[in-house]
Amino acid sequence: xxxxxxxxxxxxxxxxxxxxxxxxxxxxxxxxxxxxxxxxxxxxxxxxxxxxxxxxxxxxxxxxxxxxxxxxxxxxxxxxxxxxxxxxxxxxxxxxxxxxxxxxxxxxxxxxxxxxxxxxxxxxxxxxxxxxxxxxxxxxxxxxxxxxxxxxxxxxxxxxxxxxxxxxxxxxxxxxxxxxxxxxxxxxxxxxxxxxxxxxxxxxxxxxxxxxxxxxxxxxxxxxxxxxxxxxxxxxxxxxxxxxxxxxxxxxxxxxxxxxxxxxxxxxxx
Amino acid sequence: xxxxxxxxxxxxxxxxxxxxxxxxxxxxxxxxxxxxxxxxxxxxxxxxxxxxxxxxxxxxxxxxxxxxxxxxxxxxxxxxxxxxxxxxxxxxxxxxxxxxxxxxxxxxxxxxxxxxxxxxxxxxxxxxxxxxxxxxxxxxxxxxxxxxxxxxxxxxxxxxxxxxxxxxxxxxxxxxxxxxxxxxxxxxxxxxxxxx
Numbered sequence: 001x002x003x004x005x006x007x008x009x010x011x012x013x014x015x016x017x018x019x020x021x022x023x024x025x026x027x028x029x030x031x032x033x034x035x036x037x038x039x040x041x042x043x044x045x046x047x048x049x050x051x052x053x054x055x056x057x058x059x060x061x062x063x064x065x066x067x068x069x070x071x072x073x074x075x076x077x078x079x080x081x082x083x084x085x086x087x088x089x090x091x092x093x094x095x096x097x098x099x100x101x102x103x104x105x106x107x108x109x110x111x112x113x114x115x116x117x118x119x120x121x122x123x124x125x126x127x128x129x130x131x132x133x134x135x136x137x138x139x140x141x142x143x144x145x146x147x148x149x150x151x152x153x154x155x156x157x158x159x160x161x162x163x164x165x166x167x168x169x170x171x172x173x174x175x176x177x178x179x180x181x182x183x184x185x186x187x188x189x190x191x192x193x194x195x196x197x198x199x200x201x202x203x204x205x206x207x208x209x210x211x212x213x214x215x216x217x218x219x220x221x222x223x224x225x226x227x228x229x230x231x232x233x234x235x236x237x238x239x240x241x242x243x244x245x246x247x248x249x250x251x252x253x254x255x256x257x258x259x260x261x262x263x264x265x266x267x268x269x270x
Numbered sequence: 271x272x273x274x275x276x277x278x279x280x281x282x283x284x285x286x287x288x289x290x291x292x293x294x295x296x297x298x299x300x301x302x303x304x305x306x307x308x309x310x311x312x313x314x315x316x317x318x319x320x321x322x323x324x325x326x327x328x329x330x331x332x333x334x335x336x337x338x339x340x341x342x343x344x345x346x347x348x349x350x351x352x353x354x355x356x357x358x359x360x361x362x363x364x365x366x367x368x369x370x371x372x373x374x375x376x377x378x379x380x381x382x383x384x385x386x387x388x389x390x391x392x393x394x395x396x397x398x399x400x401x402x403x404x405x406x407x408x409x410x411x412x413x414x415x416x417x418x419x420x421x422x423x424x425x426x427x428x429x430x431x432x433x434x435x436x437x438x439x440x441x442x443x444x445x446x447x448x449x450x451x452x453x454x455x456x457x458x459x460x461x462x463x464x465x466x
Binding site: 008170173177227237241245257260264 | 289402
């Protein structure tokens with residue numbers, strides 16, 4: 001995934017950093033146990049956000065397991081919950097389609113894709129709603145890219161739907177409408193941030209970017225910032241509305257601050 | 271409507287934490303897996319949601335759920351069915367359907383009210399930018415309409431909470447978070463070569 005949904009380390013308490021890591025490592029373990037070592041390389045901070053969100057919302061503290069791994073050969077403590085497995089599956093689903101798209105664009109061969117495609121039918125069967133939603137979104141984005149759509153608002157709106165169903169483990173439950181709204185906000189923010197980050201490279205290489213036309217505006221940077229802020233604000237509104245407690249500080253840290261790290265980095269370069 | 275505190279099963283001076291815990295408990299009780307998709311469960315969920323919203327909205331400058339204007343219903347009395355349908359959909363928080371109804375209305379009929387309703391539906395789905403643009407247009411078309419002006423102002427200026435909260439954090443730095451990240455990168459290279 002895009003990789004912008006990260007924590008701001010400086011402002012996270014020690015306890016919260018430990019909690020974050022426990023869920024993060026729990027996801028890694030879930031990925032490797034179902035999808036092998038290859039699976040664990042797909043782990044993203046984005047999906048860690050989803051795991052922390054759902055674990056809190058559904059009061060799933062799971063089990064703390066003491067173990068070790070290739071990164072932590074002496075001591076590791078990870079948290080395994082229902083959502084470690086759910087999010088692991090969702091991560092593979094997202095990586096599968098993102099890789100398919102990349103391979104199609106660049107025409108390269110990917111061992112990783114071949115490995116993941118073996119699991120595609122299984123994922124489709126177990127999570128038809130999420131599968132269709134991700135597939136349709138990628139398809140639509142592809143179509144719009146071919147037409148060189150220069151409407152970043154429209155593109156980010158389509159992209160918002162990428163995570164809409166992923167954020168909803170139980171269809172139609174009391175939290176589903178808030179969760180899908182949060183998924184859309186995160187999806188939108190990530191897409192915009194990624195497009196903004198890649199703009200220079202895309203201009204040089206003459207590859208697709210929804211901001212190419214808009215870049216000519218004198219107030220371009222302010223406009224992008226406003227788009228990003230709107231998406232972030234909606235994510236915050238939804239987050240505050242959900243009955244979160246255990247992980248609220250971590251999630252707030254991410255939504256109010258961490259997600260701007262990419263933007264800040266770009267600013268500091270210029 | 272029943273007393274929201276009674277619906278959630280909390281006392282009137284319950285803390286925010288207690289309210290959230292009660293809401294979570296109710297959510298588990300009316301989980302679709304336990305209750306199927308029965309209309310009773312659905313209406314119970316609606317009641318619990320409404321109670322939670324009402325209590326949480328109290329005293330907040332920015333309300334998550336807008337109290338959709340009563341006056342619009344009266345003024346739309348003479349408008350065509352699509353307008354009425356859109357208003358009802360928005361009332362019942364069925365924003366995607368509201369947008370469909372609105373999109374079915376032809377361009378020449380898209381007046382201030384149309385843009386106001388469109389803005390509400392977009393806001394309901396979380397598309398703040400689209401909501402802002404539509405709200406501005408609604409005011410442009412009917413500058414004297416207080417409700418339109420208030421809604422536009424809320425969207426434009428009502429979310430300063432985000433900026434304030436953001437500024438209370440240290441400026442984030444973008445860098446490697448964990449050592450495992452580097453290890454994964456190496457593993458990824460290795461894994462693409464071996465057949466494990």
